[in-house]
Amino acid sequence: MLFIVIGIPVAGFWVSSYLHKPLPLEDQAVVDVPRGASFSGLLSGMRRDGLLGDPGEARLRRWGARLYSAFTGLDARLYVGEYQLVPGDSLLTLLEKIDRGEVMQRSVTLVEGWTFREWRALLEGLDGLAHETKGLEEGEIMARLGLPEQHPEGWFAPETYFYTRGTSDLDLLRRALERQQRILDDAWLSRDEDLPYDEPYQALIMASIIEKETAVPDERGRIAGVFINRLRRGMRLQTDPTVIYGMGEDYDGNIRRSDLRRATPYNTYRISGLPPTPIAMPGRDSILAAVRPAPTEDLFFVARGDGSHKFSKTLAEHQRAVREYQLQRRSDYRSRPEPAK
Structure with a gap:
């Protein structure tokens, strides 16, 4: 009788210790609890996938898991989802994650x-x-x-x-x-007065053009200022990204003279004002630039080739900049900065 009284707690402690023992993981693993899964099915799946160790360890871990479930009622509330395990995690780690519904993001x-x-x-x-x-x-x-x-x-x-x-x-x-x-909506409420567009959607269109023209944060406001100055004077925007968008899948990396002459709703060399829709997904900074442009007298800009732009107030200045930066392109020339690595 004394052996039984002593042996049961010892056996229980021995079995439960396998709940705390790290699982045999060499790398991250994901345990999926699908809709309608049972607790025994979860453990059987882990055993088949080799996540519970050799047959002897797997048996002891499953017994320990059932003891845990008996005390917590986990088998009645399995939260559906994926649960991530990393080397060093135990079966108890997984059961506690499932108990909290701590699914993998x-x-x-x-x-x-x-x-x-x-x-x-x-x-x-x-x-x-x-x-x-x-x-x-x-x-x-x-x-x-x-x-x-x-x-x-x-x-x-x-x-x-x-x-x-x-x-x-x-x-x-x-x-x-x-x-x-x-x-x-928030940006529109904080917009400058006397913008050359009178609804938020037009600001969204402008923001998308700004987004495509530069990835240099400090330039967004100034580029917005150039485009707004052109709109106010009745000048065409003449921006290549809108032409490219209008070309769709025909764009092969080059814009030809024939492309600039082609009549599309997005060819801002041919149409006045803004194109009918945005041409890309603008971020918050470009939207803010569209509604709060930097004060400037500039009417032109040209890519320098390092991702930044040369701004000009007059056509003569702009033509000199074009000759300097675009008519003598280097092999490393690019109109936008290289993406971060």
């Missing part, structure tokens, strides 16, 4: 200056995301997001977004849309 960065088409391609390639927009036309997507008459370009805020497995791409786009709407 994935992330995706929607990049400033990308187009909606590029964003869709990125989202379609993401693992763990439910692809509800696959096969939908752009208009159908915007209708599901509550803006049935809007072109999608420009309406989604560049940012890093976190999501869990099973999140839909539509939900992620909705978050980006709501964020961009808040940014645009």
